[in-house]
Amino acid sequence: MRKFLWQGSSGRGYAKVSWLQVCKSKEEGGLGIRRVVHMNQALMLKHLWRILQEDTQSIWVQWILLHRLHNQTIWTYSRSTTSWCWKKLVKLSTLLKAGLDYRIGDGRKFKLWTDLWHPREPLLHSFPRGPTINGLPSDSLLMTVLQHGRWNWPSVTDFDIQEIISCLPNIFPQQPDTIIWRSNAGKFNTAAALSLLQPPSPHVLWHRILGGKFKIPRHDLSFGWRYLDVFLLWTGPG
Structure with missing residues (x-):
């Protein structure tokens, strides 16, 4: 593509x-x-999004949940004996993380120790002793520490537990647990993923010259764009 654009x-x-x-x-x-590379990553992130949503209409997602993740999540998955493609897909979860917002509802979906609902990320990473100290298994759901729409953690004096409790997020009672996208009205799509991978830049003042009423002919578009971009780069906006 580069050669075609500049060399023809x-x-x-x-x-x-x-x-x-x-x-x-x-x-x-x-x-x-x-x-x-960004388009490929955006499409792969779409697969991860479907896994997080536990898409019941997708046989592939249901197979992943049953045979790959078991009681784990993509945030804590650590098995080494798996396919190269799956490892690459899970590795991209670090990119997806920046655009997610976990909304806690009834606690019946989110996993207490392995989901991304807490500001300290998966608690099993930052607090691996948690399941033992609290007496709550590593596969416990968030509902085990909720009661009547409020937090109800076991009475433990451990310093790490106190730190976890000190920054608990808000609860939205009478609603199911949901994962939403922080932009795009809470909806995830390929365009939203691309915006995450390549954040928008300020608009240039001269872009209207290349389109609209005074649109430059197609065969002159590349030349006109190149001239404006390079000229303004050297001369500055003033």
Whole structure:
């Protein structure tokens, strides 16, 4: 793609603008070309999202929950004897984490020690002694420490437990546990994932020249965009 953009059929030429700039939207001063690596990651994150939602309509998701994760979550999965593809998919969960918001409801879905509902992330990572000290198994649901819409943790004087209790999130009683996306009105899609992977940049003032009423002809679009981008880069907005 780079060679086609800068060299064409001649096979000669060099890149005048960075590829990162090319892949920005037209409003941001680019050509709106999607980076293949980001597009691939966004589609993979969509698979992880479906796993988190425990999609009952997907046979693949149900198989993953039963045969891969068992009583674990993607946040605490640590088995080494598994496929290369699955390892790569789980590794991408670190990217997905930044866009998620866990809303605690009745506690019947979220796992107490292995889900991402607490500010300290999965408690099993930050507090591995928790299940033993509290007498709550590692596969316990969050409902075991909820009562009548309020927190009801066991009376334990351990310092780590007290730290966990000191920063507990809000509860939304009479609602099921839900995972929402922090932007895009709480809905996850490929576009939302792409925005996470490549955060938006400020819009450039000259992008309207390349479209709208005074639209530059298609065969001159690349030249006009390149001229404006490079010229303003060297001269500045003033």
